[in-house]
Amino acid sequence: WGADGHETVGFVAMSASFLAPKALSFVRSSLGCTYDESLGPAATWADEVRPEPAYAWSANLHFVDALDNAPTSCSVSQSRDCPDNQCILGAIANYTTRVADTHLSAVQRQEALKFLDHFIGDIAQPLHVENIAAGGNGIDAKCNGSSTNLHSVWDSGMINRLLPSKYNNSVTTWAAALVTRIKSGSYKCEASNWIACSSTTETVSKNHDSHVNHGIIPLECPLVWAKDSNMFGCSVVFNFTSGQDLCTSSYYDEAIPVIEMQIAKAGYRLAAWLNSIFDGAT
Ligand code: DCM
Ligand code: DCM
Ligand code: ZN
Ligand code: ZN
Numbered sequence: 001w002g003a004d005g006h007e008t009v010g011f012v013a014m015s016a017s018f019l020a021p022k023a024l025s026f027v028r029s030s031l032g033c034t035y036d037e038s039l040g041p042a043a044t045w046a047d048e049v050r051p052e053p054a055y056a057w058s059a060n061l062h063f064v065d066a067l068d069n070a071p072t073s074c075s076v077s078q079s080r081d082c083p084d085n086q087c088i089l090g091a092i093a094n095y096t097t098r099v100a101d102t103h104l105s106a107v108q109r110q111e112a113l114k115f116l117d118h119f120i121g122d123i124a125q126p127l128h129v130e131n132i133a134a135g136g137n138g139i140d141a142k143c144n145g146s147s148t149n150l151h152s153v154w155d156s157g158m159i160n161r162l163l164p165s166k167y168n169n170s171v172t173t174w175a176a177a178l179v180t181r182i183k184s185g186s187y188k189c190e191a192s193n194w195i196a197c198s199s200t201t202e203t204v205s206k207n208h209d210s211h212v213n214h215g216i217i218p219l220e221c222p223l224v225w226a227k228d229s230n231m232f233g234c235s236v237v238f239n240f241t242s243g244q245d246l247c248t249s250s251y252y253d254e255a256i257p258v259i260e261m262q263i264a265k266a267g268y269r270l271a272a273w274l275n276s277i278f279d280g281a282t
Pocket of ligand 3: 125
């Protein structure tokens with residue numbers, strides 16, 4: 001996602017009542033004044049440092065190149081797609097351990113929190129869990145009359161049209177609307193399924209042939225979330241014709257409900273994940 005998508009994920013997670021006491025307390029003290037004690041402003045840090053040479057190692061952690069056969073057949077495999085753990089699946093496992101590691105410095109634990117804040121957002125973006133043309137970066141697309149690529153249309157192109165048209169161009173207004181849908185609106189029934197996987201210790205089952213690499217043991221939940229997002233690669237994502245403007249046509253109408261749901265889902269999962277880490281809640 002672009003900055004708006006990531007910030008909205010963070011603001012959804014910050015919603016009153018989602019974070020349990022210890023998780024909220026850690027988030028506020030760890031992020032501090034720099035980030036207004038909030039997962040909203042902190043969510044974009046990982047993209048800001050990504051181009052820096054000192055963080056070159058983090059670039060591949062924003063996605064998993066699932067070698068499936070989308071749009072015909074969709075799948076994510078830990079051993080096939082992330083054998084060395086240097087992908088978003090391994091990254092979430094790594095930073096889940098690190099954010100809770102009291103032997104690490106406050107700076108390192110804040111960094112782990114900012115990576116989780118960001119990667120739990122990215123793993124909900126269908127093209128961050130798909131190999132084809134580098135997650136759609138190599139697929140030409142049109143958005144609002146401009147030439148761009150399919151990945152960018154999903155990261156930000158459609159959101160750039162949604163925000164001014166429905167949410168006063170405000171990510172906090174968007175986040176508040178998504179929270180209302182989770183608590184009492186159209187997402188209420190399904191929201192409990194979004195956080196059904198919440199164990200921060202359950203590892204990828206042995207028959208998946210996962211390997212401990214770089215000291216990281218793959219976790220079950222990031223794989224579950226990646227599979228959930230990857231399925232959209234077999235429905236809406238590639239369902240367009242060449243020359244179609246994806247941001248002003250029926251494609252937008254089909255995709256935008258998915259984008260809104262994936263952002264809401266990521267925010268709700270981020271809160272539940274931090275609760276599981278810090279409060280032992282499920
Ligand atoms: N690092 C990380 N995950 C690990 C180990 C290290 O993200 N499991 C990061 C923290 C530092 C950088 O890599 O930003 C270098 O760490 P170190 O000096 O511990 O090798
Ligand atoms: N990306 C991805 N899958 C890839 C390569 C990149 O999802 N195989 C993502 C990371 C960024 C965006 O695409 O969100 C643009 O990447 P880059 O700046 O590396 O081209
Ligand atoms: Zn992206
Ligand atoms: Zn990213």
